[in-house]
Amino acid sequence: xxxxxxxxxxxxxxxxxxxxxxxxxxxxxxxxxxxxxxxxxxxxxxxxxxxxxxxxxxxxxxxxxxxxxxxxxxxxxxxxxxxxxxxxxxxxxxxxxxxxxxxxxxxxxxxxxxxxxxxxxxxxxxxxxxxxxxxxxxxxxxxxxxxxxxxxxxxxxxxxxxxxxxxxxxxxxxxxxxxxxxxxxxxxxxxxxxxxxxxxxxxxxxxxxxxxxxxxxxxxxxxxxxxxxxxxxxxxxxxxxxxxxxxxxxxxxxx
Numbered sequence: 309x310x311x312x313x314x315x316x317x318x319x320x321x322x323x324x325x326x327x328x329x330x331x332x333x334x335x336x337x338x339x340x341x342x343x344x345x346x347x348x349x350x351x352x353x354x355x356x357x358x359x360x361x362x363x364x365x366x367x368x369x370x371x372x373x374x375x376x377x378x379x380x381x382x383x384x385x386x387x388x389x390x391x392x393x394x395x396x397x398x399x400x401x402x403x404x405x406x407x408x409x410x411x412x413x414x415x416x417x418x419x420x421x422x423x424x425x426x427x428x429x430x431x432x433x434x435x436x437x438x439x440x441x442x443x444x445x446x447x448x449x450x451x452x453x454x455x456x457x458x459x460x461x462x463x464x465x466x467x468x469x470x471x472x473x474x475x476x477x478x479x480x481x482x483x484x485x486x487x488x489x490x491x492x493x494x495x496x497x498x499x500x501x502x503x504x505x506x507x508x509x510x511x512x513x514x515x516x517x518x519x520x521x522x523x524x525x526x527x528x529x530x531x532x533x534x535x536x537x538x539x540x541x542x543x544x545x546x547x548x549x550x551x552x553x554x555x556x557x558x559x560x561x562x563x
Contacts, residue, residue: 309337311328311333311334312334312335312336312337312338312340312341313337313338313341313344314326314328314334315328315330315334315335315338316338316339316340316341316342316344316345317341317344317345319338319385319472319476320342320345320382320385320454321345321348321381321382321383322380322381322382322383323348323381332475332478332479333479335475335476335479335480336479336480336481337480337481337484337485337488338476338479338480339458339461339462339476339477339480339485339489340458340484340485340488340489342454342455342457342458342489343451343454343455343458343489343492343493343496345381345382345454346450346451346452346453346454346455347450347451348381349377349378349381349382349447349450350446350447350448350449350450350451351447352377352381353374353377353443353446353447353450354443354444354447356370356373356374356377357370357438357440357443360373360438366438367435367436367438368431368435370434370435370438370443371430371431371432371433371434371435371436371437371438372431374430374431374434374446375427375430375431375434378450378546385539386538386539386540386542386543387423387539387543388536388539389535389536389537389538389539389540389542389543390419390422390423390426390539390540390543390544391415391419391420391422391423392409392410392412392419392536392539392540393410393536393537393539393540394418394419394422394423394540395409395412395415395416395418395419396409396410396530396536397529398416398418398419403529403530403531406529406530407467407468407530407531407534410530410534410536410537426543426547429547429551430546430547430550433547433550433551433553433554434446434550434554436554436557436558437550437553437554437557439557441503441504441507442504442507442553442554442557444499444500444503445500445503445504445507445508445511445553446550446553448496448497448499448500448503449496449500449511449515449546449549449550449553450546451492451495451496452493452496452497452500452512452515452545452549453515453542453545453546453549454492454542455489455490455492455493455496456489456493456515456516456519456541456545457538457541457542457545458485458489459486459489459490459493460519460522460523460533460538460541461473461476461477461533461538462477462480462482462485462486462489463486464523464526464527464532464533465527465531465532465533466532466533466534467526467530467531467532467533467534467537468532468534471534471535472535473533473534473535473538474535497512500512500553504553504556504557504560506556506557506559506560507552507553507554507556507557507560508553509556510552510553510555510556511549511550511552511553511556512549513552514548514549514551514552514553515545515548515549517548518541518544518545518548518549519541519545521544522537522540522541522544522545
């Protein structure tokens with residue numbers, strides 16, 4: 309279990325961890341601990357909110373810092389998948405061509421454009437959550453997105469029998485992983501609902517809608533999921549949840 313925890317943080321974060329051997333036994337429960345990376349980001353996000361509030365900065369500073377925190381902790385691994393997926397989808401090629409583009413480490417024009425748009429939208433959404441309850445909702449969103457991403461990894465069809473994601477899912481204890489990730493997903497949803505009912509409902513609904521679209525898109529365009537597609541989904545899930553919660557907050561204020 310300890311080795312699985314370390315492996316999860318080694319793979320999905322840039323937090324220093326002890327060096328351990330890369331073998332299936334050490335990845336058996338790694339996906340169970342994937343949401344823990346989100347919990348670390350969420351904790352740092354709450355700390356950032358307290359700093360910004362205490363120093364008297366505005367909502368834009370909070371939103372920009374929130375966007376940067378995720379990249380700093382993860383090293384941009386999920387944004388890399390987001391960019392690769394954007395390039396592959398923009399090619400309008402057949403399934404084999406799209407999978408080939410996913411394996412290309414270079415970034416194309418379409419990915420650069422959509423990455424810029426994504427960061428602007430995410431910063432804007434987080435700026436609208438500049439409150440104690442909004443920060444908590446966003447923090448829980450990081451846990452929820454990783455829980456759903458892990459659930460999809462062990463439940464959805466894989467597009468190919470190789471790659472980083474397949475190395476995790478093939479070695480995973482499926483029953484334990486499904487239980488652990490379902491628990492963390494439910495816990496994060498409950499926390500979001502407890503903080504603010506309307507924002508929590510909208511945020512969690514948006515996350516699950518994003519997951520449903522992820523499955524539809526991945527199966528139709530790629531024949532299944534890959535590590536890059538999983539990164540794309542995680543980023544879309546977090547943006548969707550944050551934007552939906554932000555709209556719910558504003559609508560509740562108007563009403």
